[in-house]
Amino acid sequence: MNAHTPPDYARARQPRRAHYDAETVNAILDTGLVGHVGFIADGRPMVMPMAYARHGDTIYLHGASKTRIVAMHKDGEPITMTVTHLDGIVAARSGMHHSMNYRSAVVHGHTRLVTDIDESELALKLITEHLLPGRWAEVRPMLPKERKATGVLALEIEATSAKIRQGPPVDDEEDHALPIWAGVIPIVTGLGRPVGDGLYPGELPPPPSAALAREKFA
Structure with missing residues (x-):
């Protein structure tokens, strides 16, 4: 995925906040916890939050093999x-100039149903380890019935864009002297300490993947 002039549908409305280089887009994708996937179903727009993983210029998604997003997107939709x-x-001195600091990436492409067993296993491993690095080696192998019930879609990336807004509010200069607080309230996200389910007859320490995930999403 190289920097290029994107098609009109992928171009951001505000050029000063737009980025089209792969490094910027990938940094956002590779540290995200959830992707919101948009598609058309029965003539209506749908958006679904999904776990995902990026592998080169491919985004892997998975779901039950009979769900709409898997069943309806087998043929390159x-x-x-x-x-x-x-x-x-971002809190400004006027309602007009309130905003948010954010980093956002949008991916456009066509889907491909993954039918190759090796690619399917790779995709499921990547999705699992996107959230919990190293987790695949910590759990038992998938059962044939589990694999059969799981559908994997490959979203082949065709165009991307990123929008980034960082910094303080941009107030009108004549408002700077107003006795109104203005500034940025940081949003801090992170993973908490692991909590076991208590079903194992004994105590087990959290796995290494939990510590790696806390580090990744700090």
């Missing part, structure tokens, strides 16, 4: 996915 990081609430 167009879909889009957005990943957003919220970094702060």
